[in-house]
Amino acid sequence: PTAAWLYDQLRKDFPHLSQGTVYRNLNILAEQKRIKVINVDGTFAHFDADMSVHNHVICTRCGKVEDAFMPSDEHCDQKAAEISGYRIDSHRFDFFGLCPECQCLEHD
Known part of the structure; x- marks a missing residue:
């Protein structure tokens, strides 16, 4: 919210x-x-x-944000640390697209 x-x-x-x-x-x-x-x-x-560790899907039209529970790449933080030299404490992945309601508006 x-x-x-x-x-x-x-x-x-x-x-x-x-x-x-x-x-x-x-x-x-x-x-x-x-x-x-x-x-x-x-x-x-x-x-x-x-x-908990989870991602989000965000509607690019209405701004709605929902949880997206999916398996995470356990090696992602390690790979980012190796590439960047940073000590990685956490990460966040967001997915962007149209929610089902906004998809329906496209067809109306």
Whole structure:
């Protein structure tokens, strides 16, 4: 979800909640590495509470972000370290395309 979506959902139960409070808490959780921040070009950041190793698929039309659980290449970090000289701590792969809903819009 985005911070705006979370804010809208939480306001139903906490009508005096401010957007600033939501953003501050999301940033604290991200700094504590309890959530992941997924920045999508040209759109708002999305926040992922699933800290397991997984990829994401991102719709290039509507900006929807979904999890993509698939086998990972265990040697990927090692290969990147060898090529770059960096010490690799983690990696992220994102896949971009059209979600099923936006694909349907192309045919209408």
